[in-house]
Amino acid sequence: MACAQELHVLAVDDSHVDRKVIERLLNISCCKVTAVESGRRALQYLGLDGEKSSMGIDGLKVHLILTDYSMPGMTGYELLKKIKESSALSKIPVVIMSSEKILPRIDRCLEEGAKEFLLKPVKLSDVKRLRDFILRGEGDDDKETEKKINGVCLRKRKFQDDSTTQPMPTSLGTAHDIESSPESSVSSESQPPQSKQTKIG
Amino acid sequence: MKNQKQRQAAYMRRSLLDQGYLDEQFIHLEELQDDANPNFVEEVVKLFYTDSARFIRNIELALENGPYDFARLDNMMYQFKGSSSSIGARRVKRQCSQFQEYCNAKNIEGCKNTFQGVKQEYATLKTKLETYFQMER
Numbered sequence: 001m002a003c004a005q006e007l008h009v010l011a012v013d014d015s016h017v018d019r020k021v022i023e024r025l026l027n028i029s030c031c032k033v034t035a036v037e038s039g040r041r042a043l044q045y046l047g048l049d050g051e052k053s054s055m056g057i058d059g060l061k062v063h064l065i066l067t068d069y070s071m072p073g074m075t076g077y078e079l080l081k082k083i084k085e086s087s088a089l090s091k092i093p094v095v096i097m098s099s100e101k102i103l104p105r106i107d108r109c110l111e112e113g114a115k116e117f118l119l120k121p122v123k124l125s126d127v128k129r130l131r132d133f134i135l136r137g138e139g140d141d142d143k144e145t146e147k148k149i150n151g152v153c154l155r156k157r158k159f160q161d162d163s164t165t166q167p168m169p170t171s172l173g174t175a176h177d178i179e180s181s182p183e184s185s186v187s188s189e190s191q192p193p194q195s196k197q198t199k200i201g
Numbered sequence: 202m203k204n205q206k207q208r209q210a211a212y213m214r215r216s217l218l219d220q221g222y223l224d225e226q227f228i229h230l231e232e233l234q235d236d237a238n239p240n241f242v243e244e245v246v247k248l249f250y251t252d253s254a255r256f257i258r259n260i261e262l263a264l265e266n267g268p269y270d271f272a273r274l275d276n277m278m279y280q281f282k283g284s285s286s287s288i289g290a291r292r293v294k295r296q297c298s299q300f301q302e303y304c305n306a307k308n309i310e311g312c313k314n315t316f317q318g319v320k321q322e323y324a325t326l327k328t329k330l331e332t333y334f335q336m337e338r
Contacts, residue, residue: 016248017284121226
């Protein structure tokens with residue numbers, strides 16, 4: 001697996017199963033992974049009040065933070081906010097993962113500065129796209145954000161294949177949720193359940 | 202001998218998918234295996250068993266006596282559902298969703314009955330997967 005550049009990803013998820021899976025996905029995608037179980041641990045690792053910027057405590061620069069949304073203690077959203085509020089860390093792209101496609105939640109995260117919102121279970125194609133996106137270091141942010149907020153779900157299979165020349169496609173189209181019953185609200189969320197299912201083309 | 206086992210494993214996998222015990226997520230996980238990580242799926246599933254045992258135990262305790270904290274029950278089941286979804290445990294996941302609906306409706310009897318369903322589906326899947334992994338090895 002020869003890689004031109006290796007990204008170091010900090011993965012944050014309270015689920016053992018999900019941590020193991022995301023770690024494998026990232027390894028296959030030529031990324032170094034540090035996996036932690038909570039927002040608190042993530043901030044500890046990043047040394048929030050340390051002098052070095054975007055370095056982990058082991059001195060490895062973090063290129064991307066991939067965090068679950070629903071976690072006990074500190075949610076992914078709260079972690080995102082703390083990172084964006086920190087002058088040392090705010091430049092690190094943060095991607096939120098969730099098993100629920102709740103549009104107001106997605107909006108909030110994107111507004112707070114999340115680069116992307118991935119639907120769980122996360123797939124290899126999602127991670128590869130993410131990696132390529134971070135490596136390119138570009139992205140027409142405004143247009144993409146608008147697309148996501150309007151819920152334009154481009155579910156076409158070919159987007160989920162390796163197409164590195166594409167601009168960052170929305171991952172809202174990973175519609176694993178279509179077949180399952182409408183998601184009930186998470187107890188940690190105080191917003192009403194999003195029962196409306198966006199029609200996928 | 203080995204080919205026959207592989208055929209049996211493939212047949213069982215097909216069967217588990219067709220009967221809805223597993224969904225495509227399980228296949229995605231298998232695609233992540235390689236010579237260096239030949240038992241990845243089994244390792245993930247073992248973590249699932251450990252987590253599930255904990256979730257089941259905690260939910261069981263929470264269902265024992267009132268007053269019932271539906272928000273907490275919902276949250277615990279949400280986590281269990283997440284794990285199930287991550288390994289492609291389709292039927293278990295659906296039972297979890299049903300349980301959550303009863304939580305939302307604050308219907309404790311519904312919760313208790315559905316929880317039996319959750320445990321049953323989990324136990325069934327566990328047995329089938331154990332057989333499957335034996336074939337795979």
